[in-house]
Amino acid sequence: MNRDIVEQVFQEYAALREPDADPELKAVRAAILLEDVFEVTFPDAEIDPAVFADPAAVAALIACLRGTA
Amino acid sequence: MCGICGIVSYAGLPDLALLRRMTGRLAHRGPDGNGWYRDRHVALGHTRLAIIDTAGGAQPLCNEDGSVWVTFNGEIFNYVELGEELRRRGHTFRSASDTEVIVHAWEEWAEECFSRFNGQWALALWDRRAQRLVLSRDRLGVRPLFFIRRSGSLLFASEVKAIFADPSVERAFDLTGLGQTFTYWSPVAPRTVFHGIEQLEPGHYAVLDRDGFRKAPFWRITFPERGREPVQDARQNARALRERIIEAARLRFLRSDVPVGAYLSGGLDSAVTAAVISRYTDVPLHTFSLRFSDSEFDEGQYQKQMSAMLGTQHQDIVINASDIAAVFPEVVRHAETPVLRAAPAPLFLLSKLVRQNGYKVVVTGEGADEVLAGYDLFREARVRLFWAREPGSEKRSRAAELLYPWMTRSPGRMPAFARAFFGRHLDPADPALSHRPRWDSTSVITAMLSGDMLDGIGSAAAEDVVAAMPPGSEDWDPLSRAQWLEMTTLLAGYILSSQGDRMLMANSVEGRFPFLDRDVVDFANALPARHKLFGLEEKYLLKRAFADLVPEDIIYRPKQPYRAPDAASFFAGRSPAWFGEVTSERAVAAAGVFKPSLVAGLLAKCRRTGGENMSNTDNMRVLAVVSTQLTYESFIAGGGRGMPDPPLSSPSVAVDLVTDDRSAP
Numbered sequence: 015m016n017r018d019i020v021e022q023v024f025q026e027y028a029a030l031r032e033p034d035a036d037p038e039l040k041a042v043r044a045a046i047l048l049e050d051v052f053e054v055t056f057p058d059a060e061i062d063p064a065v066f067a068d069p070a071a072v073a074a075l076i077a078c079l080r081g082t083a
Numbered sequence: 084m085c086g087i088c089g090i091v092s093y094a095g096l097p098d099l100a101l102l103r104r105m106t107g108r109l110a111h112r113g114p115d116g117n118g119w120y121r122d123r124h125v126a127l128g129h130t131r132l133a134i135i136d137t138a139g140g141a142q143p144l145c146n147e148d149g150s151v152w153v154t155f156n157g158e159i160f161n162y163v164e165l166g167e168e169l170r171r172r173g174h175t176f177r178s179a180s181d182t183e184v185i186v187h188a189w190e191e192w193a194e195e196c197f198s199r200f201n202g203q204w205a206l207a208l209w210d211r212r213a214q215r216l217v218l219s220r221d222r223l224g225v226r227p228l229f230f231i232r233r234s235g236s237l238l239f240a241s242e243v244k245a246i247f248a249d250p251s252v253e254r255a256f257d258l259t260g261l262g263q264t265f266t267y268w269s270p271v272a273p274r275t276v277f278h279g280i281e282q283l284e285p286g287h288y289a290v291l292d293r294d295g296f297r298k299a300p301f302w303r304i305t306f307p308e309r310g311r312e313p314v315q316d317a318r319q320n321a322r323a324l325r326e327r328i329i330e331a332a333r334l335r336f337l338r339s340d341v342p343v344g345a346y347l348s349g350g351l352d353s354a355v356t357a358a359v360i361s362r363y364t365d366v367p368l369h370t371f372s373l374r375f376s377d378s379e380f381d382e383g384q385y386q387k388q389m390s391a392m393l394g395t396q397h398q399d400i401v402i403n404a405s406d407i408a409a410v411f412p413e414v415v416r417h418a419e420t421p422v423l424r425a426a427p428a429p430l431f432l433l434s435k436l437v438r439q440n441g442y443k444v445v446v447t448g449e450g451a452d453e454v455l456a457g458y459d460l461f462r463e464a465r466v467r468l469f470w471a472r473e474p475g476s477e478k479r480s481r482a483a484e485l486l487y488p489w490m491t492r493s494p495g496r497m498p499a500f501a502r503a504f505f506g507r508h509l510d511p512a513d514p515a516l517s518h519r520p521r522w523d524s525t526s527v528i529t530a531m532l533s534g535d536m537l538d539g540i541g542s543a544a545a546e547d548v549v550a551a552m553p554p555g556s557e558d559w560d561p562l563s564r565a566q567w568l569e570m571t572t573l574l575a576g577y578i579l580s581s582q583g584d585r586m587l588m589a590n591s592v593e594g595r596f597p598f599l600d601r602d603v604v605d606f607a608n609a610l611p612a613r614h615k616l617f618g619l620e621e622k623y624l625l626k627r628a629f630a631d632l633v634p635e636d637i638i639y640r641p642k643q644p645y646r647a648p649d650a651a652s653f654f655a656g657r658s659p660a661w662f663g664e665v666t667s668e669r670a671v672a673a674a675g676v677f678k679p680s681l682v683a684g685l686l687a688k689c690r691r692t693g694g695e696n697m698s699n700t701d702n703m704r705v706l707a708v709v710s711t712q713l714t715y716e717s718f719i720a721g722g723g724r725g726m727p728d729p730p731l732s733s734p735s736v737a738v739d740l741v742t743d744d745r746s747a748p
Contacts, residue, residue, distance in 0.1 A: 023613070026317060030620055034485070042482050046469045047618025055472045058479070 023051050024069045037063040048072065054079040085142070086112030086130040086588075087154040087228075088240035089207050091216045091291055096741060097126035103731060104248040106130055109241055110729045111417075112156070112588045118142055118736025120152050125209045125216060127154040129736070132591055134158070134444055137340050140180030141735040147175050150211045151186045156241055157204030157226045158595070159184055160334040165199060181338075189217070194288055197301040201334075201601040205283070207239060215292035222302045223450070223599050224272065224285030224575030227584055231280050237291050242585075243280055243419045244726060247718060253279055254719045256676065262540035263547070264421050265528040265707060269576025271548055276420050276714065285575050304570050305553065305608065306563035312611040317624065320614050324606060325628040331600030332359040335446050336366070343595070344369040344442040346433070347389050347397070348645060349382030351622060351637060352448025352457070354389045356597050358632040360446065361393040369442065372399040373433045380646055385637055392634060400436045402429045404694075407652035408659045415713040417589040418581040422710045423525065423703045426647045430586040438590040449583060450598035453574045454607045456562060456615035457622045457642060459487055463505065464517030464565050465616060471509040471516070480506065485619055514556065515549045517565035518572075527700050528707045531681045548572055560612035649702035653709065654694030665712040674715040682708050 027047060034040040044066040045056050054076055066072060086109025090097040099121055106117055106128035113130030120127045120143040129142040135158070143154045159165065162181035165188060170176065174187040181202075188196035189208050194217070203225035208217040218239060220228045230239035231246055240246050247254065255278040260270040270276055272284040283289055286302040307313070314320050336343050345357045347370045361368055370393075372386040383399065390397035407428040414428045415421075437445055452458045466482040473479050483501035508519045515522075529537060548571060556564055579596075587594045597603065607615070610624065617623035626638050648655070653662055664670060666686060671679040685704055689697065697705070717726070 022317065026617065030617070038478065039481060039484060042478065043485055043619060046465060046482060046485075047613075049469060049472070050465060050618065051613050058473065058476050061478050 023048075024073070028069070041066050048076065052076050052080065085132050085156045086110070086128075086241045086245070087156045087205065087207060088128040088238075088245045089154060089209075089216075090126045090236065090238055091124060092236045093124055093214075093293065094235040096123060097121060099126060099739070101249055102126040102128045104728050105238070105240055105245040107729045107731045108245040108248050108726070110731065111591055112241060114591050116141060116735045117731050118734045120145075120154075120209075120736065120738045120740075122209075122211065122740040124214055125152075127152060127207060127209060129154045130731075131735075132443060132593060134339050134341055134593060135162075136178050136180035139178035140182055142182055143736055143738070144178070144180070144182050144186065146186040146190055151189055152209045152211070153182060153185050153189075153206055155182045155185055155204065155206040156228075157202060157206070157221065158338070158593075159200045159202040159204065160338055160600075161199075161201040163338070194290075194299070194301065197288055203596070203599070205241060213292060215290060217288055217290050218283055219288040219301075220283045220285055222286045222601065222604065223304075223570060223579065225579050225584065225594075225596065225599060227580060228283045229275065229280055230283065230289075232296055237296070243275065243277055243718070244416075246280060247726060248728065250722070254722055256715070256719065258536065258539035261421070261536070261676070261711075262529070264423075265532075265540075266522050266526045267548065267572040267576065268423050268525060269420065269572065269581065271572055271576060277718070303553065304567050306556075306559045306567070307609055308555070308558040309560040309563075309612070313609055315611055317614055317627065320610055321624050321628040324603075324610075324624055327600070327603045327606050328355065328597055328625075328628070329359050329363055331597035331603050332356050332446065333363055334600070335595035335597055336360045336364055339444055341443055342366075342369070342441075343444040343446060344371055344437060344440075345395075346370070346445055346447040347372045347386045347395075348448065349385035349389070349637070350448065350643065350645075351625065351633065352451035352598065354385075354448075354633045354637050355451075355625065355629045356446050356448050357389065357393055357395065358629065359597075361395070362632060368393065368395045369440070370395040370397045371433060371437050371440070371442075371445065372397065373429050374399050374401045375429070375647065376401055376403040377648060380648065382643065385640065388634060389637060398436060398440060400432055402432060402647070404648045404652045404655040405659075406432060407647060408662070411652070411659075411709070412661055412665075412713050412717070413589070414586070415710050416717045417585045418710075419585070419714070419718065420581060420710075421707055421714050422577070422581050423528075423706050424647070425649045425652045425706060426645060427581050427586050428652070429647050430582055431589055434587045434590040434592040437592050443591060444593045444595060445587070446595045446597065448598060449578060449594065449596045450574070450604075451622065451625065453566060453569050453578075454598050454604055455622045455625045456566065456612075457625075458569065459621075459642060459644065460517060460521060460569065461562060461565055461616050462486060462619050462621060463520065464561065465619065467505055467509060467516060467520075468511060468561055470506065471511045474506070474509050514552055514564055515568060517561070518568050524700060525703060528704055531677050531685070531704060531708070533675055533678050536676050562612035562616055563608075566608075649694075650689050650697045650705040651694035653705070654689045654692070662709070665716055666709060670712060670716070671708075673720065674712055676711050676715070677708055 041063045045061045088105040109130045113132045115133040116131040127143040145152045159181040162184040169187045203221045205226035205228035257278045260274040260276040263270045273281040289298040374383045375381040470479045483505045614624045668679040
């Protein structure tokens, strides 16, 4: 999966409506998407609203989990 | 849209009187005319719902020299383009109908012709020279085609009731077919719920000649390996999807010589089809909707919004529980199979409204949920897969709370129950991980079966479909595997049949489904899974593609599946007169499917509650019992002697090569 797709997915995700008021559920929803698209498994500690608030940090985390960092 | 039937007999003359009885039983599918053809080995019957070339186009119909005959139910939407190509190749046409394209296409391309058809069909071709019958059914099973094989003969028909016009056909339940119904919601082709009666698998053709009977696929449901989808760009794919859906809707709206209406459910799919027709054609649009007096099921607000926005001439019908109960026996007689939901009944009443308004064709949004991943089941599977990666994770288990936001008792409000329910059988390696919760919760019906029935059904039924998954499917995206299972089981067996063709044709109305267009399906199947289900956002690409034509309120409303009152239909008020009789201990024992004592207990519980607030399982149990009993009473009890043989009008085609012996081949 190339960098263009990573950026595209982040843009598309940012454009989605966010129906969850509960911050943890919001993080779970984001993790479901990102794990599916990038074929990674986040440690529980990273499924966190603070982590998913920063696209650059998430990109770095995904790269790390995929062994491409 | 029409009804077709026929008899092939290599041992003796086909019985014309039987063919006419078979044809009569299909009169509701084609009230505009009927016809027949017979030679020494075959008899073909047809009832016609005249839609294309209403003046010509009567059937059965033959090629230039009468060596190929066809009886055909459905539409070949690209018949204009195919006709032009066939004319260039020297074929001479006598009509402007799509039916005539079939015989010339068969002459030109033989069995290769089916992959060139873009449409919805069930047909039988008789090649006199080869003395060969060919049956064919469209890719996804929009149109039905049943048959029974016997030594030296075969009977086929659009509906089983026509095959039962032959008193020598055995009438008994097929235990595997019933077992599949009580797991997958319907039998899976080639099974039916009747012993000895088969249905042709969607996307297949079958040949019967003196060498015997054989079948082959001309198309398969398939998906690319995950990561190898041809186009990864969502914007590009959204544009391409839009073009294909517009073309599919235009073909289905304009290729008709009678006016075409449209359903508006209040959801995204029918909103897209209606909006496309409105935007891209000049024809005034008449829309029809189903409403419910019970607000839990009603979507009237969204239907009115869409209709007002498009400026359609709109009509709706409001259904209450007693309406469903009143027509339910008739619904089962048309469905010809047990159904686990009452949902077909309102659709039967809706098609009646369409017909009463002078329409005999409607375009609907059927198929979008399967093709573009709209069902909650797909979201559920993604949640379960997410959870299965760390089954002990508290945080991951919360994902179940994101499911079914439309339900009164949604997982978000009952998280402990949701975790217990969705957490079962969390095996990421299971190719049917997506469908286990549904199959498990449905198959609790089998706990009510009589001992003999339970022994007969065994446990093999549930594994048939999984074992039939194509080689290479292990490399598909999990969503693709779930879509394959859904298209193979529920789409053909229930959505397009018990909720589709049968409820429409019961009132002589043809349904047309742009989302099941050949080019739409092939394109959608090749999309990256994330373009269909983006995280938990269902039908993501469809929403992007038509964001300018459908209001945001409809695009972004939580997905609400079409549902109707189930057990409450029979218990909310006074139960209908027929109900006590078909569910009596005597009747249940006579049918032999369910244990009478368990049925009595279930019905007593319903009486206490008025059928309200029943669990999903109990609702399904009630519907399984009632519809199975009605199926038994209509088709099996007393050898089916109570089934009427409606009279036929004079045939518009009557060709008998037995008495008029021009049958040289």
